[in-house]
Amino acid sequence: MxxxxxxxxxxxxxxxxxxxxxxxxxxxxxxxxxxxxxxxxxxxxxxxxxxxxxxxxxxxxxxxxxxxxxxxxxxxxxxxxxxxxxxxxxxxxxxxxxxxxxxxxxxxxxxxxxxxxxxxxxxxxxxxxxxxxxxxxADILTNILQPGRFAQLDQNLTIRIKERQPGGLLVGIFVDDRRDPKERNTIIADHGTILKNNDGSFLILEDGNLQRFETGKTDPAMVAFGRYAFDMSKFSNRSSQDVxxxxxxxxxxxxxxxxxxxxxxxxxxxxxxxxxxxxxxxxxxxxxxxxxxxxxxxxxxxxxxxxxxxxxxxxxxxxxxxxxxxxxxxxxxxxxxxxxxxxxxxxxxxxxxxxxxxxxxxxxxxxxxxxxxxxxxxxxxxxxxxxxxx
Structure with a gap:
């Protein structure tokens, strides 16, 4: 050249x-x-x-x-x-x-x-x-549920936690579930933890109440609970091996x-x-x-x-x-x-x-x-x- x-x-x-x-x-x-x-x-x-x-x-x-x-x-x-x-x-x-x-x-x-x-x-x-x-x-409970933020996991599912404490304790949990077109569930719990086993991943809520708004009814149904398991397997069991x-x-x-x-x-x-x-x-x-x-x-x-x-x-x-x-x-x-x-x-x-x-x-x-x-x-x-x- x-x-x-x-x-x-x-x-x-x-x-x-x-x-x-x-x-x-x-x-x-x-x-x-x-x-x-x-x-x-x-x-x-x-x-x-x-x-x-x-x-x-x-x-x-x-x-x-x-x-x-x-x-x-x-x-x-x-x-x-x-x-x-x-x-x-x-x-x-x-x-x-x-x-x-x-x-x-x-x-x-x-x-x-x-x-x-x-x-x-x-x-x-x-x-x-x-x-x-x-x-x-993949592990949406760990990565997306950030304190003080509303996390939209699905188009009709929103979760918020107030803070994380040592030992994996979640404090001040709010869940708004509108995935079922016939009803809307709003859950407020004092605290909760994450549980993972062979059956899936669950958000264990404690000391709270659940409000259910059903289509066609004017008054909501309210239920107080001491312990309630919210299924999160759909969002936390994804693996990069299955891509x-x-x-x-x-x-x-x-x-x-x-x-x-x-x-x-x-x-x-x-x-x-x-x-x-x-x-x-x-x-x-x-x-x-x-x-x-x-x-x-x-x-x-x-x-x-x-x-x-x-x-x-x-x-x-x-x-x-x-x-x-x-x-x-x-x-x-x-x-x-x-x-x-x-x-x-x-x-x-x-x-x-x-x-x-x-x-x-x-x-x-x-x-x-x-x-x-x-x-x-x-x-x-x-x-x-x-x-x-x-």
Whole structure:
């Protein structure tokens, strides 16, 4: 790799890293804010919150990386064109296909990164996220029942404790149970303890009363009790060993050869095939985006020639290809033609870009189109020109 290649290679990767970190950080913050209730309602620490939400970063990088590469290549080419370096390189005998070589090396690095994320890191992060979420909520009596907070264990079940004392004693217990649409139970107990045995987990309430509001009755039924067992097995017996991983949480080799007795595979075989093809196509998008961007912006132009049209077309081409890819991924579950069409679009974009670059074709708007725009701009300038003042 020559000095020019190293210069362009470093510039592209440095720009790629800046854009990737910036975009990923912004999108991660917007997504992480949705899980802020992990700290507020479930009593978790800031480190747990950051750890759980950061596991989704590989999935974000998987989508953002090809776009960040496109922006980095466009920035590098614009910089080279602004400094007239592309024209000097072309005058020195450096063909467009030769100039594309350092960009291709940078694209190869990004493609390998995307492949590692797509094949392993993204599903592994989603697996860890599901296991961590399960572990956080597994022992709900210990982790979620925090003193002074209303913990909503179910859509219609709320529990609050006043304080925890040594020996596992819970003081000042309030339970609002509306899971049965025909009645509503409100329990207030002076204190209680947690009991776990082979039959499940129970909240043993002592010295309290229970108010039952039944549908159709105006007066509640009140019962005082000395000891009352509230069943919590539904919320505390979940184990991370019993987690069932979704299709997006499977590794590549699990999609290539799923077990024949896998109930999820038996139920959704087409979804497995669609997800597998998405994983395999993910490393191809950086090559397609890089090729399209260079095809529109890599040709030598003078400083008098506008690059706005080429930049707009490059963005439109990349956006159209990525949108078509998403559409094919969604419809691949129901259509047998969606996946071949997605492969065709990717290879057509790569092949067309290589053809344009190797032939040195300059993609510019027709001269008549430019003349029409210039005439229109001139008319607008005359129309809005301010009259001379004395």
């Amino acid at each position: 020559g000095s020019i290649d190293r210069y362009i290679f470093r510039t592209v990767l440095a720009s790629f890293a800046v854009v990737l970190i910036s975009l990923t950080g912004v999108i991660w913050i917007t997504q992480a804010l949705r899980g802020i209730d992990l700290m507020t309602s479930q009593g978790q620490t800031i480190l747990t919150f950051l750890g759980v939400t950061s596991l989704a970063i590989p999935v974000l990088v998987l989508v953002i990386a090809p776009i960040a590469l496109m922006i980095a290549i466009a920035h590098t080419l614009t910089k080279l064109a602004t400094d007239s370096e592309i024209i000097v390189m072309n005058a020195a005998g450096l063909s467009p296909i030769r100039l594309f070589r350092p960009f291709l090396f940078a694209t190869l690095v990004v493609s390998l990164l995307v492949a590692v994320i797509s094949f392993y890191l993204a599903p592994d992060g989603l697996r860890r996220l599901k296991r961590w979420d399960t572990e956080i909520t 069932t991983y979704d299709i997006r949480e499977r590794y590549l080799w699990e999609l290539l050869a799923p077990p024949a007795n896998d109930p999820l595979y038996k139920q959704m075989p087409r979804q497995f095939s669609a997800e597998l093809n998405d994983r395999l196509m993910a490393p191809l998008y950086p090559f397609a985006f890089a090729g399209l961007t260079f095809a529109f912006l890599g040709s030598p132009r003078t400083t008098r020639q506008s690059r706005n049209f080429s930049m707009g077309n490059a963005i439109a081409a990349v956006f159209g290809l990525r949108t078509a890819g998403f559409a094919c991924s969604v419809t691949a579950v129901k259509s047998d033609l969606a996946t071949p069409l997605q492969y065709f679009l990717l290879f057509a974009a790569i092949g067309g870009s290589v053809f344009i670059i190797s032939r040195g074709i300059v993609l510019e708007p027709p001269a008549k189109f430019i003349e029409a725009i210039n005439r229109s701009n001139a008319r607008l300038a005359r129309l809005f020109r301010r009259p001379a003042t004395a």
